[in-house]
Amino acid sequence: MGSQDKYWLNYAKLTFIIAVAAMIISIVMLPGDLLIKGYYSICSLFLISATITLSKAVRDEAESKKLLQKLEEAKTAQLLNELDD
Template identity: 30%
Template sequence: MTKPIQPTHTTAYYVQAILSFAVSLSSVAIALIYLPASGWVKGFLALGLLYVVTSTITLSKVVRDRQELSEVSSRVDQARLDKLLTQHDPFKVDA
């Protein structure tokens, strides 16, 4: 049975993703602070930013869960196929 190759991510990849998220979030937050607008406009935009961040995190979790589910079902199907192939004897004569 051949195991599928699992993609691996390096530490640098994780650090880059975290830094990218932190820089983008902080730059928008700083822009909101220095925005020449009234408090309720800044609050509305900050609430919109918070909504975008939380929905992005939720979306990434849903995509990850769907991918993991497809990998699990793929492994189960592969195990069933392997079991059938090991039990099958093409030279066996049925009487």
């Protein structure tokens, strides 16, 4: 992992922590009773969970396509080598 990747990962983690902290603070400071704060808290947790799941699914799909492309390239190279022989 290069240094740029490390910095990007640290940036992503930091912005996630800041966003979660801002959401928690805003819910705590929200005027209203506990029921309203609980509703917004559960919605926020669901949004975080859905975001993580979506990002993992998109990454997995991209990695799968990348692997299939490498396999196709290897098959093509093997066929070309057999034709040269």
